Amino acid sequence: MSAKSQVFIFVFVVLISVYLNFPPPEVSERLKEWRSSGKYLSYEGLAVFYKDELGAGDKNQVVVCIHGFPTSSFDWSKIWDSLKANFGHVIALDMLGLGFSDKPLDRNYTVDEQATIYELMLKELGVVDVHIIAHDLGDTVAQEMLARYEERKNSQQENVLRIQSLCLSNGGIFPETNFPRLIQKLMLISWLGPGLSRMMSFPIFKVSFSEIFGPQSKPTADELLDFYSLVRYKDGHLVVPNLLQYINQRKEHKERWVGALQKSSVPIHLIYGPSDPVNPPAMLDRFRTKVPKATNTELAPGIGHYPHWEDPQEFLNSYWKFLKQIKNNTSKLMSR
Numbered sequence: 001m002s003a004k005s006q007v008f009i010f011v012f013v014v015l016i017s018v019y020l021n022f023p024p025p026e027v028s029e030r031l032k033e034w035r036s037s038g039k040y041l042s043y044e045g046l047a048v049f050y051k052d053e054l055g056a057g058d059k060n061q062v063v064v065c066i067h068g069f070p071t072s073s074f075d076w077s078k079i080w081d082s083l084k085a086n087f088g089h090v091i092a093l094d095m096l097g098l099g100f101s102d103k104p105l106d107r108n109y110t111v112d113e114q115a116t117i118y119e120l121m122l123k124e125l126g127v128v129d130v131h132i133i134a135h136d137l138g139d140t141v142a143q144e145m146l147a148r149y150e151e152r153k154n155s156q157q158e159n160v161l162r163i164q165s166l167c168l169s170n171g172g173i174f175p176e177t178n179f180p181r182l183i184q185k186l187m188l189i190s191w192l193g194p195g196l197s198r199m200m201s202f203p204i205f206k207v208s209f210s211e212i213f214g215p216q217s218k219p220t221a222d223e224l225l226d227f228y229s230l231v232r233y234k235d236g237h238l239v240v241p242n243l244l245q246y247i248n249q250r251k252e253h254k255e256r257w258v259g260a261l262q263k264s265s266v267p268i269h270l271i272y273g274p275s276d277p278v279n280p281p282a283m284l285d286r287f288r289t290k291v292p293k294a295t296n297t298e299l300a301p302g303i304g305h306y307p308h309w310e311d312p313q314e315f316l317n318s319y320w321k322f323l324k325q326i327k328n329n330t331s332k333l334m335s336r
Contacts, residue, residue, distance in 0.1 A: 024232035025202070031226055034074050035100050041093070041121050049073070049100035050093035050121055053080075059088035062127050066118065067092065068136020068171065069243060072099025072230050075135065078312040086320070087131075093121055095137070097243045103236045109243045111137075111253070115144040122161055131165045133319070135308065137246055139171030140257060147260035165267045165326055167319055170279050170305045173270075174258065174290070175251045177283040183208055184244055193241030200237040202228050214275040214302040217310035261291045267329075268294035269322040271315055273303035295322060 027035070038051040051073060063083055065076040073092035076083075083090045094101040095114050118141065122130060134142035149163045172178030180188075187193040205228045210218050219227065231237055250257070261268060268291065272284045284298060297318035299307050308315045 024235075025225055025229045027229055027233065028222070028226055030077075031074065031229065034077060038073075038100070041117075041124065043096070043117055043120065046096065046102040046104065048093055048096060048102070048117055048121070050091065052089060052091045052125055053084060055084035055087045055090050057085070057087045060129065061087045061131070062089040062091065062129065063087045063131040063133060064118065064122065064127075065090070065092040066132060066134040066138030066141050067095065067098070068138050069246070070098065070231050070236075070240065071227060074099065074226070074230065075306070075309060076133075079308055079316055082312075082316050089125075089127070091122070091125065091127070093118065095141075097239045098236065099230050100233060103234045103239045105235075105238055105242075107239070107242060109239070109245060111140050111144050111246050111249050114141045115148065118145065119148075119161055127161070129162045129164050131167075131323075132163060133167045133169075133308075134171070135169045136171040136305070139168045139173050140246060140250055142166055142168065143173070143257035143260050144253075146264055146266065147256050149266070150260060150264055163266050165269070165323065166264075167269045167271060167322060169271045169307050169315075170273050170276050170283075172247070172250050172279065173261070174283060174286045175254055177286050178247075178250070178279055179277065180244075180247055181208060181212070181278065184247065187241045188244050188247065190241075193244075194238075197237050197240045200231070200240070205231065212276065212278055212305040214273065214304035214310055216302045217304065219309070258290065261294070267322070267326045269319075270294065270296040271299065271307055271318045272296060273299050273305060273307035273310060275302055275304040278305055295325065297321075 035049070037053070038049050041048040041050055065073065067073055067075045072094045076092050080090065096117060097103045097107070097109050132142050132145070146163060146166060149161065152160050183196070187196050202225070206224050209224065209227060213219065270284070270287050274281050274284070284296065287294070287296060299311055299314055299318070303310050
């Protein structure tokens with residue numbers, strides 16, 4: 001072996017070692033404040049972080065926010081106070097494997113289990129009637145919760161969770177209009193994913209994650225570092241390949257999860273950011289065709305995959321309009 005080859009191998013090994021041993025960033029004060037205002041639910045010996053805060057609205061009006069991948073309940077921080085001003089309770093949790101929750105490495109992460117954890121949390125909190133706001137992977141979890149609700153309703157079970165409304169946003173509701181990023185596809189390859197997850201540095205994350213936001217509404221450097229630090233928290237980057245199995249589960253359970261949207265009488269609304277490479281405008285077209293009784297809002301052309309983060313005020317305006325429409329429709333039915 002030549003001296004040049006030896007030097008190359010040495011440098012390569014050093015770089016790999018740096019990647020594998022690079023410490024996660026410190027959690028920012030913003031994230032520490034978010035964490036300190038929450039609690040932990042025990043699930044099968046694992047700690048699941050959640051927030052349950054009282055609001056100024058009707059105490060019987062409860063909203064639960066279901067985040068996406070690879071982020072956390074902190075996604076909802078920009079609309080949290082406005083939700084508290086209008087609801088009696090505002091609730092969110094970090095899915096198992098994400099955010100401040102535990103991230104066991106040897107686990108088969110499923111949408112079904114994540115939905116079960118949400119339902120267990122709501123049961124422990126004594127919530128029976130709930131409004132749901134969801135995004136990305138959260139859309140899929142909400143679809144499973146909706147499917148279960150319809151099953152319970154048909155069997156006339158009592159004292160179980162009732163969904164009052166469902167607001168979806170950019171997510172893989174339809175597998176055929178969902179286009180995972182290249183890095184996600186690579187991490188789904190069984191022999192490649194574990195190695196790639198260990199190489200997830202901040203520069204790589206910053207470039208990849210920023211691409212799914214609109215051109216003028218990308219996160220700031222500090223916000224990107226917050227997102228990244230939550231991925232790295234408790235070595236969460238190592239479980240990413242396991243978490244990504246939800247992409248395959250969407251295909252496997254398409255009939256159940258899309259069918260739930262089509263069959264349910266629950267008011268459903270979609271708030272959509274069109275500058276989204278993961279769920280391009282064909283997704284909105286498919287939604288309008290496949291779920292015609294639902295309503296939808298298309299935000300400004302420059303809003304991408306995270307509408308509640310990129311344009312929180314317009315996201316809220318759309319949501320309040322949806323709830324007002326539900327209230328008006330209910331009043332009309334009662335006046336007949």
